[in-house]
Amino acid sequence: MTLQQASTREWSATSDGADLRAMRTFDVVNPSTGQVFAQAPDIHPDQLDEVFTGAHTAFLKWRTDDDFRRERMRRAAAVIEDHAAALAPVLTMEQGKPVADSTREFLGSARWLRYYADLEVPRQVIRDDAEAYEEVFHRPLGVVSAITPWNFPITLAMWKIAPALRAGNTLVVKPSPYTPLATLALGELLRGILPDGVLNIVTGLDALGAGMVSHPVPRKVSFTGSTTVGKKVALGAAPALKRVTLELGGNDPAIVLPDVDVDEIAPRLFWNAFGNNGQICVAVKRVYAHESVRPRLVEALGELARSVKVGDGFDEGVRLGPVNNRPQLDHVAALVDEATGRGARVVAGGQTLGGDGYFYAPTVLDGVDDTFRVVAEEQFGPVLPVLSYRDEDDAIRRANDSVYGLTASVWSADLDHAARIAERMDSGQVGINAHARGMLPHLPFGGHKWSGVGVENGPWGLYSFTELQVIVGPPRVGR
Numbered sequence: 001m002t003l004q005q006a007s008t009r010e011w012s013a014t015s016d017g018a019d020l021r022a023m024r025t026f027d028v029v030n031p032s033t034g035q036v037f038a039q040a041p042d043i044h045p046d047q048l049d050e051v052f053t054g055a056h057t058a059f060l061k062w063r064t065d066d067d068f069r070r071e072r073m074r075r076a077a078a079v080i081e082d083h084a085a086a087l088a089p090v091l092t093m094e095q096g097k098p099v100a101d102s103t104r105e106f107l108g109s110a111r112w113l114r115y116y117a118d119l120e121v122p123r124q125v126i127r128d129d130a131e132a133y134e135e136v137f138h139r140p141l142g143v144v145s146a147i148t149p150w151n152f153p154i155t156l157a158m159w160k161i162a163p164a165l166r167a168g169n170t171l172v173v174k175p176s177p178y179t180p181l182a183t184l185a186l187g188e189l190l191r192g193i194l195p196d197g198v199l200n201i202v203t204g205l206d207a208l209g210a211g212m213v214s215h216p217v218p219r220k221v222s223f224t225g226s227t228t229v230g231k232k233v234a235l236g237a238a239p240a241l242k243r244v245t246l247e248l249g250g251n252d253p254a255i256v257l258p259d260v261d262v263d264e265i266a267p268r269l270f271w272n273a274f275g276n277n278g279q280i281c282v283a284v285k286r287v288y289a290h291e292s293v294r295p296r297l298v299e300a301l302g303e304l305a306r307s308v309k310v311g312d313g314f315d316e317g318v319r320l321g322p323v324n325n326r327p328q329l330d331h332v333a334a335l336v337d338e339a340t341g342r343g344a345r346v347v348a349g350g351q352t353l354g355g356d357g358y359f360y361a362p363t364v365l366d367g368v369d370d371t372f373r374v375v376a377e378e379q380f381g382p383v384l385p386v387l388s389y390r391d392e393d394d395a396i397r398r399a400n401d402s403v404y405g406l407t408a409s410v411w412s413a414d415l416d417h418a419a420r421i422a423e424r425m426d427s428g429q430v431g432i433n434a435h436a437r438g439m440l441p442h443l444p445f446g447g448h449k450w451s452g453v454g455v456e457n458g459p460w461g462l463y464s465f466t467e468l469q470v471i472v473g474p475p476r477v478g479r
């Protein structure tokens, strides 16, 4: 889809397999230009009754036929694969990431659908003998409200859609108002492949998300976003005891031991921090480097930061696009300004790149300590502070001294030693010589502490869209 097409076409929500019209629209901005380029439907919370009613009706049938669900999920995966290249530009226009990354995002979402379509979810017969019959199985919950952020709109929606559908639920999905279009396009694409009402996509402002939490129909809210909003979601879900999965913020540490080959690890560490412009919940957000390797590491990261081409995601050779939105750009700039104001050394970057787009130079900071905001808070942008340590226990303590606990990593030539440190990290996943390598369909992903509640992915992620039922009865043997 071209910019012209995205700008002139009418975007529509999907409810019950058809267009859902909104009375109003809201602006969608291209972060590479700072210009409004499209209008998205501003679905009013009052319209949710209609959407949830359709989703509930669809649930009653969708839940009944597991083989049909698997077949439809495979067809959905194939259609997404076929259209990934055509849809990727829409994601780049609204999110900013390079178009190759957008294509990968769509293709990755198909991989999740295939994984869950193939996953066996057996009913477990615990006992079946002359005295008793006991069986445990997973029942779908019903309608799920799924709410997503702007950094990976398609990936993060699919981490909810695929397991929820496989388990027999139906969904109403709301993307961030900063990135509504790619998810709307996904909803349109899957009409007719998934039965009407099974996958509904609505867009609107934050109040619509709150309405999706408080509405009486959904039995579960699966939320990915900030910790601040996640807490509101938990409160909103509490009166009706809705199930929640919350995937929230992070401030991921990487601990670099003195035995590393700095030049060998620096590029990987760099991309684990700056991929998607640092706008990844599981980006490396602070590095604790042993004092013997820190000076060389800082320079190597700085060289990489200066060498990366930043620009419009449609331009040749661009590896990093803009920051997604103006408030986020201001947040990143404020953290860097506070650090430099307190004497941090800017090894690379340190400022916006000018123009109307929300571009910020990849920034490496030296001479900071744990009290700097850029270290203590989630920056969620292209900035990496590098800190020094002498004593390993001290590094572990400081790395763990955060309200967050999403992922972490340990970098060392001694894998056994690294693994022992990994076990001491208070986070949901710990990578060794790589960060967030476990973002895979079959591995559970979820945060400790304020980084979340529950997990996504793997069978565990699917189970979170179910509740257990036990059936016990007299012996069936010899009936």
Ligand code: NAD
Residues within 6 Å of the ligand: 147, 148, 149, 150, 151, 152, 156, 174, 175, 176, 177, 205, 206, 207, 208, 209, 210, 211, 213, 224, 225, 226, 227, 228, 229, 230, 232, 233, 246, 247, 248, 249, 250, 280, 281, 378, 380, 406, 447, 451, 452
């Ligand atoms: P956000 O919390 O501002 O918004 C997320 C979503 O919640 C949006 O769709 C928004 O419209 C909606 N929303 C806002 N107020 C709401 C309310 N009261 N009730 C219900 N929904 C509401 O987050 P963001 O700025 O879009 O995303 C960035 C944050 O997301 C970062 O903190 C990042 O770490 C986090 N994140 C976490 C993960 C993870 O898996 N742990 C993944 C990606 C992003």
